[in-house]
Amino acid sequence: MAPLEIAQLGNPILRQQALALTPSQLRDYAPFFVELEKTMLEYNGIGIAAPQVSKSIRSFIVASSPNPRYPNAPQMEPTLILNPELIWSSQETEVDWEGCLSIPGMRARVERPKHIEVHYTTLNGSDIHCQMEGFIARIFQHELDHLNGIVFLDRAKPKDYFTEAEFLKLVS
Template identity: 35%
Template sequence: MIYPIVVYGDPVLKRMADEIDRESTDVKKLTADMFETMYQAGGIGLAAPQIGMSIRMFVVDGSPLNDEEEDMSDFKKVFINPEIVEEKGEPWKFEEGCLSIPGIREEVSRPPKLIINYLDENWVEHEEEFDGMKARIIQHEYDHIEGILFTDYLTPFKKRLLKGKLQNISKGKCDADYKIKIPGKR
């Protein structure tokens, strides 16, 4: 099932998501739906709040970014109830975008390495270290379950410059080649 992507201005994107309990959510079905939704929208990561579910889960697939610098071919994962244990290294800037904020891309600084503890779709616990683009994708999606958007990292000046565009997105006035859910509309 392909879900509409919740766009900027919807309160679910600014809320700290709840932990998932094993009995309450069919994570196998939700995982398949989230990957299908992400692929249809042309994304490399998707967090549950972006489809209107305030739960601590996100999916990633970095394979579209596979290049000579970084092998992303094996970077397709599901993160349930994740917890970043540590972030380290000198933060580096990179231009980020977001399916919930179509048409806007801005530079964001993030540490280059992290250690994260999470459950996969089979409820198996993992603690892994990621670096480079893999770490950045995880940090971006993790922010979603913490109620943080990449625009929250921008300077007040940059936020003022984008204010009109962000307001338009929240009203559905944006170019997205995927189905979106406009805040306050059913």
């Protein structure tokens, strides 16, 4: 099956507040979440939010692993995040590179809290409360922004925008 179509910057869905899933909807969306993960992997993503494939629901996948777009990414198993909440974020921040499947060909340095505490629901309805740090915390915050109609370029200074080609020269 072909990957889902990625909504590109300019598509109004990327600027909308996504809707929370009710407990009864979780299982109904299970086939969609499988396709969402396949799409993310097809395009070498390390995360993807439902609005990026034109579904305005509060869900995303975090799945860091080294790939051609992120050669230095740490390895972690794909994690489906439903109805996420950011509970706490550290005052300590770090600036690092971000890109987005909905904004192909662009990278920017973005400042984000280094440590976060989050709450979310799993597909089976379990509540997860945990802390994240570093690159994984960055992915979570980036994807959470998508659920709130924010893209990473909104958080970067224009002087910190780079093309994908120039970014790859820097990290190679």
